Amino acid sequence: MSDRPAAASYRPISDARTLRAFAHPVRSRILDELNARGPQRSADLAEVLGLPANQVSFHVRNLATYGLVVEAPEHARDRRDRVWKLADDGHGFTLELARIEDEPGGASIASAWRGLAVGRAHREVEAAYSAERDPATVRNIMQATFLLTKEEAEELAADLNEVMGRWTGRSRESGGEGRQVYALLQLLQPRPDDLAPGSEGEDA
Numbered sequence: 156m157s158d159r160p161a162a163a164s165y166r167p168i169s170d171a172r173t174l175r176a177f178a179h180p181v182r183s184r185i186l187d188e189l190n191a192r193g194p195q196r197s198a199d200l201a202e203v204l205g206l207p208a209n210q211v212s213f214h215v216r217n218l219a220t221y222g223l224v225v226e227a228p229e230h231a232r233d234r235r236d237r238v239w240k241l242a243d244d245g246h247g248f249t250l251e252l253a254r255i256e257d258e259p260g261g262a263s264i265a266s267a268w269r270g271l272a273v274g275r276a277h278r279e280v281e282a283a284y285s286a287e288r289d290p291a292t293v294r295n296i297m298q299a300t301f302l303l304t305k306e307e308a309e310e311l312a313a314d315l316n317e318v319m320g321r322w323t324g325r326s327r328e329s330g331g332e333g334r335q336v337y338a339l340l341q342l343l344q345p346r347p348d349d350l351a352p353g354s355e356g357e358d359a
Contacts, residue, residue, distance in 0.1 A: 166242075166243050166248040168251065170255065171261035172221060173221045174265065176221040181210075182217065183271060185211070189240060191326050192336075194239060194240040197237070226238065250268075252268075
């Protein structure tokens, strides 16, 4: 699940309670796994995450309370079998942090989400540039700059999201055998000023 540019098909999230529901490392990871793997049982997620099944079930129910995941009876073996999927079917959402911060207690929840997102991005960048390389996996680092109008940036974002959506669908249909979850971190924004006073850093 990802924070994507505004579009009619994307679900807006603008309340602090819903953000709080997934501003938690385990619940955020559950959403990631459902996005990559498709519908899953809590027991399946627990095995993937290496966590007790009752703990994962608690977090899944919390996500369901706020409408982030729903049951997928079409994938269940019988009426007692509970299978879960993303409520938005992986189309994505728009995260309206400014509105959330205006709510009582919203600023602290938004800050917690930023901390979670920044920490995860930091770990992913460190892993990407690590000297340890597994020959059975792929690491592809891409960095580019573009001179764009706002309209062109929106068009590029839509193109990138279309590719991500297509591969998400393929991921869910592929099954888990011989596969592992890959992470793609996509950021498109005006380039931050990394030459501001005090930001030059040391020479390599």
